[in-house]
Amino acid sequence: MNYFRYKLIEPSGAVSSGIIKLPYKEVTSVMAHLERDGSTAIYVKKLGPIGNALVQLGTFRLRKKLPRSFQAEFLGNLSFMLSSGMTLTTALEEAATSSDRPDFENDIKEIVFRIQGGSTFSEAASSYPHIFPQTVIHLIRIGEETGKLDRTLLDASEHLKRVDQIISDTKQALTYPSFVFVAMGAGMLFWFYYVVPKIVTLFQEMDVTLPTLTQWLLAISDFVRSNILTILAILALVVIFLYSSYKRSQKVRKAVDRLILRLPLSSSIANASSLAFVTEYFSLLLNVGIDLMQSMNILRESIRNEVYREKVEAVRSSISRGETIAGSFRKAEIFPSFVVRMIHVEEQSGTLPDQLERIAENYRNKLSVLVATIGKLIEPIVLVVAGGIFAIIVGGLFLPIYDLISKISG
Numbered sequence: 001m002n003y004f005r006y007k008l009i010e011p012s013g014a015v016s017s018g019i020i021k022l023p024y025k026e027v028t029s030v031m032a033h034l035e036r037d038g039s040t041a042i043y044v045k046k047l048g049p050i051g052n053a054l055v056q057l058g059t060f061r062l063r064k065k066l067p068r069s070f071q072a073e074f075l076g077n078l079s080f081m082l083s084s085g086m087t088l089t090t091a092l093e094e095a096a097t098s099s100d101r102p103d104f105e106n107d108i109k110e111i112v113f114r115i116q117g118g119s120t121f122s123e124a125a126s127s128y129p130h131i132f133p134q135t136v137i138h139l140i141r142i143g144e145e146t147g148k149l150d151r152t153l154l155d156a157s158e159h160l161k162r163v164d165q166i167i168s169d170t171k172q173a174l175t176y177p178s179f180v181f182v183a184m185g186a187g188m189l190f191w192f193y194y195v196v197p198k199i200v201t202l203f204q205e206m207d208v209t210l211p212t213l214t215q216w217l218l219a220i221s222d223f224v225r226s227n228i229l230t231i232l233a234i235l236a237l238v239v240i241f242l243y244s245s246y247k248r249s250q251k252v253r254k255a256v257d258r259l260i261l262r263l264p265l266s267s268s269i270a271n272a273s274s275l276a277f278v279t280e281y282f283s284l285l286l287n288v289g290i291d292l293m294q295s296m297n298i299l300r301e302s303i304r305n306e307v308y309r310e311k312v313e314a315v316r317s318s319i320s321r322g323e324t325i326a327g328s329f330r331k332a333e334i335f336p337s338f339v340v341r342m343i344h345v346e347e348q349s350g351t352l353p354d355q356l357e358r359i360a361e362n363y364r365n366k367l368s369v370l371v372a373t374i375g376k377l378i379e380p381i382v383l384v385v386a387g388g389i390f391a392i393i394v395g396g397l398f399l400p401i402y403d404l405i406s407k408i409s410g
Helices: 027-034 049-059 068-083 088-097 102-116 121-125 134-146 149-205 212-226 228-248 250-260 264-287 292-302 306-320 325-332 337-349 352-409
Strands: 002-009 015-022 040-046
Touching (some): 015 102, 027 040, 102 121, 121 134, 134 149, 134 264, 149 212, 149 228, 149 264, 212 228, 250 264, 264 292, 264 306, 292 306, 306 325, 325 337, 337 352
Antiparallel strands (some): 002 015, 002 040
């Protein structure tokens, strides 16, 4: 893409000028592009390296990845318009105009310019990964090669919707227990900072001998009151450090993912989510005709869980050495044995993509059931943990009252 300074007379007679970014190298091609609507180009000049750099610096913006639901809706609308007979460039322009997102509309206009300049849709889309994920680009390329772009775009839209549902269900399942334990921690800090000192001060004024348990609670309370800002600062720093390390370090991500897969409740959620993700991607890629090794490469790059990413890489290595798909999955220990047997049978019969699609649906349903029942699963744990903690606190506060009543009765 190059920048050109232009001045032209519009069909209305008005004179307009500016700088435009187009996928052309020759000025004559730019003039032809500007005169498509009946305008007359008076002046067109290609900017040099310094001018290009200055314009890019002035127009630089961080491109945030679009929400997966937005991507799915955009691809679905594009598929519908193509199937109704619209040209690709017209469909792209219409889909972008109805989005109410100026930055997205500008990106789509650039894609249209690239296509008009001779690029294929897949080539143009590959320069905008925040709009088109790698899987979608592969589907677009297959649609161009087969002449069924509207069908592959619809497949991509449905795929993104299913993946978005998997991720949404996983986040929803993990959010509830996280919220519960954070609320419990905040409640404990409040008790030790505000409630315990008030009650213990009352006992001290009444000259009540404090039991050992109450003295321990008082020591914890004094520590919390004296260091509350330090405690909050350390907690904030720990959260920031862990979040930053998880984002930047593969080793940290792998350690965290391995821990999640070992904890009783989170392991069920993480396994169901990862297996649904693996089967969803794998079935889609094989269904649209992407070869096996390329499918494994895309799957490895797409999956987020580092433990499962390592397992997928092990499967890919085994297949590259000539082993069967079922044998490779069995060795990597991704699926339960009965699922591996199903894959083996369907691999022999040649209907593996359909079987993987059914397995993916099964794991998506399992994840949805987990989300629906997560509250019932975690309630006993919350009751036991919270009940135990507050029983100790309440016991420590009521023991002096019991001693006081005993003395008064005596």
